[in-house]
Amino acid sequence: MNTEYANSHPYVGMWVTADGYIRHELLPKGRYDEARGNRKSAYQGKYTIEGNHIEYVDDTGFTADGDFIDGVLYHAGMVLYLESKEGGEQ
Incomplete structure (x- = not known):
């Protein structure tokens, strides 16, 4: 992975x-x-980000969206937090 490209958008991670x-x-x-839980790669697909809004389209065609507000991702009733990019776990 090109680290420079990976770090080019603050929401990648x-x-x-x-x-x-x-x-x-x-x-x-x-x-x-x-x-989800122990199920790796439960869903995969594409995403686009415009401003603080994210649109998801999974590989089956299902769509969803979310918003980044104050460093938190609000998506489909879920609240997600960005893991630290330090420590090498990514």
Whole structure:
């Protein structure tokens, strides 16, 4: 992965619910991978961001959206937080 490109947008990274059950990895180049519990890659697809709004289209055609407000992602009734990019866990 090109680190310079990956860090070019502040929302690229791993977003998680407080309990860690839902994990949205916003990948560079507009792809995402969502894990739920022990199920890795439960959903995958494309995303676009305009301003603080995100639109998701999974690979089956299902759509969803969300908003980034004060460093928090609000998506489909969920609240997700960006994991620290320090520590090498990404």
